[in-house]
Amino acid sequence: MEAGIVGLPNVGKSTLFNALTLSKAAQSENYPFCTIEPNEGIVSVPDQRLDRITKYIVPQKLIPATLKLVDIAGIVKGASEGEGLGNKFLSHIREVDAILQVVRCFEDPDVTHVAGSVDPLADIDTIETELMLADLQSLENALGKAQRTARSGDKEAKLRVTVIEKCSEHLNEGKPLRLLNLNEAESAAISSFGLLTAKPILFVANVDETDLDGKNPLVDKVRQHADKVGADVACVCAKLEAEIAELDEEDREEMLTDVGLAEPALNQIARAAYHTLGLQSYFTAGEKEVRAWPVPIGATAPQAAGVIHSDFERGFIRAEVYSLADLEEHGGEKEIRQAGKLRVEGKSYVMQDGDICHFLFNV
Template sequence: MLKAGIVGLPNVGKSTLFNALVANAQAHAANFPFCTIEPNVGTVSIPDKRLELLSEMSRSKQIIPARVEFVDIAGLVKGASKGEGLGNKFLANIREVDAIVHVVRCFDDNNVIHVSGRVDPVDDITTTNLELGLSDLNQIEKRRERLKKQIRNSKEAQIEDRILEQIMTELEAGGTASSVNFTEEELILIKPLGLLTLKPIIYVINLSEDDLSTGNDYVMKVETLAHQEGAQTVHISAQVEAELIELGPLERIDYLKSLGVEEGGLQNLIKATYYLLGLRTYFTTGEKETRAWTFRAGMTAPQAAGIIHTDFERGFIRAQTISYQKLLEAGSLIEARSKGWIRSEGKQYLVEDGDVLEFLFNT
């Protein structure tokens, strides 16, 4: 399962958000830096109305959603790349995740300490990104030193060194590794380094409940910076989400209405993170169960079949497929077959998000 790491400075709302995400997680949220030391890990169901509609159509006895893993990582401080605070541990934990969910404090509260003594979300982002970049530079310098012995006799080492030099130039200019255009082969070469600034990122704008519906000046600044980076943002109030967990369905609706919003930002964050990781969903449906299966965008039908069982990929013959919209329009798999709407696809078929699939294979 791919993992998204929740990162940011201390006391920006990371653990509160994590607790809200996994509902029953035991991450301890408190009003002091480094409350989270060891990373907390929790899996979260992907909210998907398509799953519920297909289940209703098939009268399934069970619904099994897709899931994604979130990791709550210790707060970073200036100098983390040199070991300040919990820097080394923090950076090592980020290196192990596949995407970064960067929580940015966009609220004023004198009762919640800010590690810098003032609320400035753009400065917070700059501090975090600088430390990630410095850590990457350190990694690259060490790797290039080791490559020196191989460059004379290895073309692959020469190519890797050239790529790393490009990244160094970008980082030294204040950019990120993701700013460099790589081929698939080049990405494979540098993947073992686990470069932090190469990971996809989403900024979570953490607001007070009073500003959730209207936003504030902080939001505009973060949105501008994110746009410049080509990053996505999600608006959320971690505190509101934590309170929603304790309420029943009707109470939640009333509470959100009182804040001037129709829904919290939690579901948007989960879905946005899922897509940020390059994940998509196909479905299987029947009377026994309707299930969402997670696959990577760009997977072929045999690869997608292998997610269910390796035998399905090994003995793949073909896939029977229909989009979930078309299936719902037909009203049942039987009716869809009678209309000729179910397609037969071979080994080269690229599975699409929302496909309903049945695999035929040799044992």
């Protein structure tokens, strides 16, 4: 699963990306278009449950779940019509599963704001408008072909025409597609279009070092907007996090203590992005490795097995499942089994967040 980091130029996107991935993406500073190609990186999703499991099952390796992040160059007003670097970057967003929009929530006379003043709601509106205009263009381009195919009596094409018109009407009312309720068949009819405003979104408020909890009025405005659109908000001082990320473990802990943080704010962003993507984790645990596996909320046991390998899903027989609470109560798998707490689940079992599993399969 991928998440794309978007925002206006000079809001701290690349600084945040660098800190999250410990990479060295080109930072824009006062040069809005220096990130020419989208930078990509892999970020771990911190999960304390992994450490709790390893107290009882000691592995050779500990592997957290990961997410792929894409840092996309700053979008400006008019991008959908080719302004700035235009549709080139909108096309990069089409490939991601969720959007992380960084909004600047601090004043700094030394860092130029592309719009001339700091207004996170105006920034959000600018980017949302460009994404909606791009979606309208995509739908308009697809409508003619769908209508021609529908005239032949093709049922799928007829449905596609109906959904395209429904989405276009919604967008013309100034509403992103993530706020439009579509049933499974309707969503499938337009799934290949890569519509930008249909993707879930997480707002990342980039705050000043003196406001790490995000208590200033600018962040409040972002939270109020997020509540209206059903999105989450994560606060981060990208500049501080970039400094923390460069330190070794001992110095990092000392700096976190000095600034009053229990953990890097980046950890919260990774978990929030995971939630925005609609993911949860299940675990496999053995002597070789203890590992977290990302799986969509609502996935069945065979689908979860397929995350490990497609053969596991194809030849799924059953899953043996227990919980972390069971492990902490009984101290080991053998004891869990003896206590009758090891559950045997079939193909219809819906995975629960934190399940610890063994899959049995035959191909």
